[in-house]
Amino acid sequence: MGGDLYALDFDGVLCDSCGESSLSAVKAAKIRWPSLFDGVDSSLEEWIVDQMHTLRPVVETGYENLLLVRLLLELQMPSIRKSSVADGLTVEAILNNWSQLKPIIMKEWNEDRDALIDLFGRVRDDWMQNDLSGWISANRFYPGVADALRFASSQVYIVTTKQMFPFLFKFQSRFADALLRELAGVTIPSERIYGLGTGPKVEVLKKLQAMPEHDSLTLHFVEDRLATLKNVIKEPALDRWNLYLGRWGYNTEKERKEAQSISRIHMLDLPDFSKKLK
Known part of the structure; x- marks a missing residue:
């Protein structure tokens, strides 16, 4: 019979949640460190949220957004600095060295x-x-994604198992479903949202390829x-899968260069992704 099956990551492939997570992080940072935000005006908050878009690829777990918000604030306000790494630090340096910076600031800020x-x-x-x-x-x-999903001729599954929303454990699928319906105008059956x-x-991926109805699909x-x-x-058992890294998602130039050197991974641009689904 033939045909194609696409398993799609949600956050960073279909949906850009960086605006929401950054705004949430600012709200949470004001609760955690209220005195640090005394005198912080809306323009500085907007700058922080804007820089968070650049830094989004380093975030593995949602709470790290709070740390980034505070670190960005320390970059702009030397008078409140309590971390040894903030002096002379740039946004680009945070992007390239986050794994080394994070444990230092966690210790120096005495955070749990x-x-x-x-x-x-x-x-x-x-x-x-x-x-x-x-x-x-x-x-x-992302631009074009809603139409691509709406008119997709391939079988589409959503795989959104990132630990970005730990508090939504019970209704993670509902979260994806709500955004798909409200923002994209798309309804995907609940059994196709993991x-x-x-x-x-x-x-x-192992479950999907083991389903008998998927035997003949690419x-x-x-x-x-x-x-x-x-x-x-x-995982040798997953050799059947064609793998793609979306250039438009939460990854860095360094990661994209590394991906290009891995034969299994195909680099994908957003317009080409939308065409593939259609």
Whole structure:
């Protein structure tokens, strides 16, 4: 019979949640460090949110957004600096050295990871419960993606198992479904949306390829995280999958260059992605 099946990452491939996560991080940072935000005007907050778009690829877990917001604030306001790394630090240096910087500032600021996770989750949860339309509108779909999904001739599955929304464990699929319906005008059956709690992405891909109805289909997996694709490559059982790294997603130039050197990974631009789905 033939045909194609596309397993698509959600955040960073279909949807750009950076605006929402950055605004949530600013809200949470004001709660955690209220004195640091005394005298911070709207223009500085806007600058921080703008820089967060550049730094988004380094975020693996949502609470890190709070750390980035505070570090950016220290870059701009020397009088409040409490971290040894802030002096002379640039946004580009944060992007390239985040894994080394994070443990230093966590220690120097005397922060607890679990407490920050809880705070960030509660702030986002409150926003969703009290202003769902505002929360939804702070997200966006990448240009052309909505039409591509609406008119896709391939079988489409959403695989959104990132730990970006730990507090949404029970309704991660509902979150994706709400954004798809409200922002993209697309309804994807719930059984085709794999959210938190369905296991690592490699396990989801194994489930999809094991379904008898998919035996004759060509399998494609589109992701914006290089590390995720490298995990798939480590699994010989997943050799059937064609792997793609979306250039438009949350990845860095360094990661894109590395991906180009890996034969299993195809680099994908947004217009070509939309054409493939259609």
